[in-house]
Amino acid sequence: MKTRPLGKTGINLPILSFGASSLGQEFRSVALEDALKSVHVALDCGLNFIDTSPFYGRGISEVLLGVALRGVPRDSYTLSTKLGRYDLTHFDFSAKRVAESIDVSLHRLGTDHLDIILCHDIEFVPMQQIVDETIPALRKAKQAGKVKAIGFSGYPQKIFKFICEQTDVDCVLSYNQYTLQNTRFADETVPYLKAKGIGVMNAGPFSARLLTNAPLPAWLKEPETVKAAARAAAAHCTAKGSDIAKLALQFSLMNEDITTTVSGSANPINIRNWAKWAEEPVDRQLLAEVLQIFAPVKNLGHLEGLKENN
Numbered sequence: 001m002k003t004r005p006l007g008k009t010g011i012n013l014p015i016l017s018f019g020a021s022s023l024g025q026e027f028r029s030v031a032l033e034d035a036l037k038s039v040h041v042a043l044d045c046g047l048n049f050i051d052t053s054p055f056y057g058r059g060i061s062e063v064l065l066g067v068a069l070r071g072v073p074r075d076s077y078t079l080s081t082k083l084g085r086y087d088l089t090h091f092d093f094s095a096k097r098v099a100e101s102i103d104v105s106l107h108r109l110g111t112d113h114l115d116i117i118l119c120h121d122i123e124f125v126p127m128q129q130i131v132d133e134t135i136p137a138l139r140k141a142k143q144a145g146k147v148k149a150i151g152f153s154g155y156p157q158k159i160f161k162f163i164c165e166q167t168d169v170d171c172v173l174s175y176n177q178y179t180l181q182n183t184r185f186a187d188e189t190v191p192y193l194k195a196k197g198i199g200v201m202n203a204g205p206f207s208a209r210l211l212t213n214a215p216l217p218a219w220l221k222e223p224e225t226v227k228a229a230a231r232a233a234a235a236h237c238t239a240k241g242s243d244i245a246k247l248a249l250q251f252s253l254m255n256e257d258i259t260t261t262v263s264g265s266a267n268p269i270n271i272r273n274w275a276k277w278a279e280e281p282v283d284r285q286l287l288a289e290v291l292q293i294f295a296p297v298k299n300l301g302h303l304e305g306l307k308e309n310n
Contacts, residue, residue, distance in 0.1 A: 001046025001278065004259045007199030009149045009170050011115060013078060015253050016278045017049035018042035018271070019203060019264025023064045024057020030266040032064075039068035041268040043077060045275035051173075051203070051262045053082035053120050054105060062108035074111060081105045082120035082153065084134065091125050098137035102146055113145060118173055119152035123159050123305025131166045149199070155304040157188045162309075164196060171199030178202045178258065180211055180233070180248050181226060181294045182301055190257050203262035205252035212245045213238070221302040233293045240286055247290060249274055250282045 001014040022028075023035045042050070052061045062081060069077070083101035084093040102117060117138060122130050130152060138150040152163060153173035160172055172193060177185040185202060193200050206212050208220055210230045220227070230244075237244040252261040265271055303310045 001048075001275070004256070005199075006149070006201070006259045007171055007193075008197045009199055011078060011149060011199075013049045013201075013260040014046055015260055016047055016249075016274060017051060017201075017260045017262045018047040019262040020050055020052035020061045020065050021056040021264045022061075022266040023052070024055075024059075024061030026056055026061075034268065035064050035266050036068045037268050038266045038271055039065060041271045043072065045271060047271065047275065048076065049078040049080070049260055049262075051080045051116075051264075052109075053085070054101060054108075055082065055085045055087070055120055058087060059108065062105055066108050066110040070110060078115045079109065079111065080116035080118065081109065081114060082118045084122070085120040085124070091121075093119060093122070093125060093129050093134040095133050095137035098134060099141065102141050106146065114147045116149045116151065116171060117141065117147045118150075118171075121154050121305065122152050122163070123154045123156050123309040125306070127159060127162055127309060130163060135163075135167050135169065151199070153203075154309075155301075156310045157184050159309060160189045161192060164193070164198060169198060171201060173201040173203055173262070175203040175262075176207045177204075177301070178252055178255065178261075179205060179207045180244075180251050180290055181207065181230065181297065182299050184299050184301070186255055186257065187299070190255075194257055200258050201260050201262065202252060202255075202258045205249050205261050205263055206245060207248075211248035213243065221304075223297070223300055223302070226297045226300050229294050229297045233290045236289060236293060237286065240283075240289075242283060242286055244290070246273075246277045246280075247283070247287060249277050250280070251287065253278055254282065 003012040003014050141147045149170035151169045151171040174185040234244040
């Protein structure tokens with residue numbers, strides 16, 4: 001798997017990474033055997049950067065990931081988790097909880113250090129606390145050797161400049177905002193981050209199943225016009241003998257300014273397919289046709305978190 005450097009952190013990541021949210025049964029019930037096997041298949045396929053959070057499965061993802069990684073040499077994978085979001089409406093970015101959360105995650109994951117720690121979904125809280133309290137607490141953990149790189153994640157593009165104009169972080173993670181349909185992350189934010197030497201990570205190349213042939217989940221927040229365009233694009237890919245998921249993944253991996261794209265599944269077959277697709281050439285003609293289908297709804301999204309953070 002091809003790798004790219006993560007800003008100025010000294011960390012190199014594969015262009016395609018493994019998201020462990022599915023291990024927490026966030027989207028469907030998962031068999032324990034599949035959950036554990038998916039981790040090993042990901043590592044075998046070169047997806048040796050693993051991203052998780054205590055929010056995923058309310059701790060289950062971290063626990064199962066720790067079990068799956070037992071006996072795997074720690075220097076053979078890069079590990080990221082998050083803090084601050086613990087349930088759908090439970091957020092705590094206090095300095096006290098930062099220290100506690102890191103120690104709990106280390107215990108669950110069975111390691112003595114994290115490569116990356118991110119403040120999770122900061123758009124749901126008044127963000128000044130992240131600058132004034134949370135990031136300084138993360139720096140203490142970094143100085144103590146528990147963490148190598150610190151940063152934050154979220155959906156609205158406004159959050160990135162708000163934080164990075166006021167304080168220093170090593171890296172950030174944006175989700176569902178660099179896809180076939182929505183490239184706001186690269187259009188509005190990536191050049192700014194790159195100029196500051198901040199590591200750039202992307203998640204959600206399939207935009208919560210929007211860019212797949214799977215039935216759209218009821219909780220999907222995208223406008224109906226976007227959903228309709230996605231169904232049309234999926235049908236077009238099928239008619240051309242391809243899969244929109246393949247095109248979506250390849251598109252996200254093409255951007256050289258984005259270090260890695262994180263995608264999650266507890267299905268080992270999916271993971272093997274992704275690794276294979278990552279090595280295959282992009283059908284440029286099909287890509288142009290699909291982008292044309294999405295043109296009328298390009299960059300349309302939804303609000304996430306507090307209104308003032310969007």
